[in-house]
Amino acid sequence: MARLTQQERSRRTREAILVAARRQFAAQGFSQTTIRSVAAEAEIDPSMVMRYYGSKRDLFVAATDLDLALPDLASVPAGERGDVAIRHFLALWEGEAGDDLLRILLASASTDPEAADRVRAVLAAQLEKVVAAAVDDPATARARAALVATQILGLALCRYVLRLPAVTELSPDTIISGVGPVIDLLLTERLDV
Amino acid sequence: MARLTQQERSRRTREAILVAARRQFAAQGFSQTTIRSVAAEAEIDPSMVMRYYGSKRDLFVAATDLDLALPDLASVPAGERGDVAIRHFLALWEGEAGDDLLRILLASASTDPEAADRVRAVLAAQLEKVVAAAVDDPATARARAALVATQILGLALCRYVLRLPAVTELSPDTIISGVGPVIDLLLTERLDV
DNA sequence: AATGTTGGCCAACTGGCGTTGACTTTAACT
DNA sequence: AGTTAAAGTCAACGCCAGTTGGCCAACATT
Numbered sequence: 001m002a003r004l005t006q007q008e009r010s011r012r013t014r015e016a017i018l019v020a021a022r023r024q025f026a027a028q029g030f031s032q033t034t035i036r037s038v039a040a041e042a043e044i045d046p047s048m049v050m051r052y053y054g055s056k057r058d059l060f061v062a063a064t065d066l067d068l069a070l071p072d073l074a075s076v077p078a079g080e081r082g083d084v085a086i087r088h089f090l091a092l093w094e095g096e097a098g099d100d101l102l103r104i105l106l107a108s109a110s111t112d113p114e115a116a117d118r119v120r121a122v123l124a125a126q127l128e129k130v131v132a133a134a135v136d137d138p139a140t141a142r143a144r145a146a147l148v149a150t151q152i153l154g155l156a157l158c159r160y161v162l163r164l165p166a167v168t169e170l171s172p173d174t175i176i177s178g179v180g181p182v183i184d185l186l187l188t189e190r191l192d193v
Numbered sequence: 194m195a196r197l198t199q200q201e202r203s204r205r206t207r208e209a210i211l212v213a214a215r216r217q218f219a220a221q222g223f224s225q226t227t228i229r230s231v232a233a234e235a236e237i238d239p240s241m242v243m244r245y246y247g248s249k250r251d252l253f254v255a256a257t258d259l260d261l262a263l264p265d266l267a268s269v270p271a272g273e274r275g276d277v278a279i280r281h282f283l284a285l286w287e288g289e290a291g292d293d294l295l296r297i298l299l300a301s302a303s304t305d306p307e308a309a310d311r312v313r314a315v316l317a318a319q320l321e322k323v324v325a326a327a328v329d330d331p332a333t334a335r336a337r338a339a340l341v342a343t344q345i346l347g348l349a350l351c352r353y354v355l356r357l358p359a360v361t362e363l364s365p366d367t368i369i370s371g372v373g374p375v376i377d378l379l380l381t382e383r384l385d386v
Numbered sequence: 387a388a389t390g391t392t393g394g395c396c397a398a399c400t401g402g403c404g405t406t407g408a409c410t411t412t413a414a415c416t
Numbered sequence: 417a418g419t420t421a422a423a424g425t426c427a428a429c430g431c432c433a434g435t436t437g438g439c440c441a442a443c444a445t446t
Contacts, residue, residue: 006392006443013393029304031224035434045395050435107303110354111222119355128359146351146359147371153355154347158339161303162312162346166321166339177385178340182375192370199413199422206423228404238425243405 014052016042021063026103030060030112064104064118070126073134081134082183083176089152090172093160106153106161123149131187140191147186155179207245209235214256219296223253223305253301257311259294261285261319266327274327275376276369282345283365286353299346299354316342324380333384340379348372 004012020041024033035056039046053059069092076084093102105122108115131145132138155175158167170178197205213234217226228249232239246252262285269277286295298315301308324338348368351360363371 009393009442029222029224031222032304034432036432044393046434047396047436048394051393056434106350110300110303111225116355120357123357124359142359143363143367143371146357146363147368147375149357150347150351150360150372151344151375152347153350154343154345157299157346157350158343162309164313164316164339164342166317166335167343170336170339171386173385174336175340178336178379178382179343181382182340182344182378185375185378186371189371189374192366193364197413202413202423227402229402239404240406240426241424244423249404 013042013044013048016044017049017052017059018063021059022101022104025060025063025108026101028107029110030108030115035059060108060112060115061118064101064108064115067126070130073130076134078188079184081187082185083180085148085152085183086176086179089156090175093156094172102156103160106157123153127152135187140193143191143193144186148183151179151182151186206235206237206241209237210242210245210252211256214252215293215297218253218256219293219300221300222303223301223308228252253308257294257297257308261294261315263319263323266323269327271381272377274380275378276373278341278345278376279369279372282349283368286349287365295349296353299350316346320345328380333386336384336386337379341376344372344375344379 017038020038021033024038024041035049036046038059039049042049049059053062071084071088073081073085105115105119109119110116127149128142128145131148132141135141135144155167158164159170210231213231214226217231217234228242229239231252232242235242242249242252246255264277264281266274266278298308298312302312303309320342321335321338324341325334328334328337348360351357352363
């Protein structure tokens with residue numbers, strides 16, 4: 001066993017805690033995940049979690065520091081925007097461990113006010129801005145962004161959180177061919193506001 | 194204070210427990226809701242909850258024994274089905290306490306395996322069947338039902354659970370004019386399976 | 387080598403949980 | 417009126433959570 005500097009030991013422990021916390025928050029939500037269970041999975045003492053992250057809530061905040069890395073839809077030709085958007089999200093979510101953060105937020109947001117706040121913040125700052133930039137009519141931009149959010153989050157909810165069989169069975173190609181046109185429709189259809 | 198028969202007292206207590214339980218399960222999910230907090234809201238002793246419902250889990254099952262009462266989409270002319278469907282769900286959810294069931298299930302399903310099973314059961318049995326009956330091509334019926342479910346549940350999630358500001362601001366008419374055509378599109382568009 | 391510092395473990399405290407059983411009160415029945 | 421069964425209360429149990437502080441060992445510093 002190689003000797004490690006204290007810094008390195010510390011860094012590895014911190015990371016092990018974060019990995020275990022992300023996995024458990026995503027799988028079980030906030031309240032079902034315990035400091036003790038995270039510590040057990042990271043193979044350290046519960047008190048170390050407190051030392052490094054202060055409290056359970058602070059650990060949750062650290063575990064959900066999230067960036068959607070959305071593409072700029074405004075620079076995509078109209079008619080291909082829905083396709084680009086849904087491909088982006090699928091790539092993000094289907095990748096190894098890439099969907100953890102969203103699953104954490106959705107699983108926790110339903111029961112935890114702080115998680116719900118974080119979802120609101122992330123979506124308002126990122127998704128809404130990108131969608132609004134891709135819409136011509138500023139009067140309906142916010143409404144269209146909201147509707148796109150419902151479709152995107154609904155897919156994530158059904159596929160990764162609820163794991164509805166009919167939805168998990170869908171191939172990525174089927175989802176792209178089904179949802180892409182829906183997003184295009186939401187961006188362009190006539191909308192009563 | 195009027196005298197009550199024992200039966201009537203019992204019935205009122207049972208009902209008060211159920212009302213409080215539904216409200217709290219919907220607002221906080223399964224594990225955050227406690228027998229004690231339900232009893233406090235119903236203004237009775239925690240042990241009464243145990244007497245009437247046996248256990249916390251049984252109380253949850255009793256609180257989620259409801260019916261979506263979905264309309265038969267197959268008997269609606271094509272082109273109006275999305276409109277009818279979204280109107281139905283909005284009427285169901287916007288009504289007084291009508292959205293409790295769905296909020297309970299969504300709020301709890303994310304963190305509780307039993308609640309997730311119930312969501313799967315309810316949706317598979319009710320929503321999926323109705324949608325499948327309204328689709329001509331049996332090869333794509335299940336996929337279309339799944340995609341419609343993502344849109345419907347996504348709307349419910351964003352509007353009633355996460356309460357995203359951009360989504361709660363939408364008027365029912367805006368939602369109808371925006372989502373109705375989306376559902377029609379999902380029912381009829383070409384779909385790669 | 388002696389010191390201070392840091393990572394880590396252990397044991398304990400506090401508090402809230404679901405649940406139980408004994409007790410008291412109230413309505414129903416004879 | 418007196419008995420019985422049901423509705424409701426009370427106090428406690430055992431458990432597990434988050435959190436804390438004291439302790440030890442390994443490292444860094446001088």
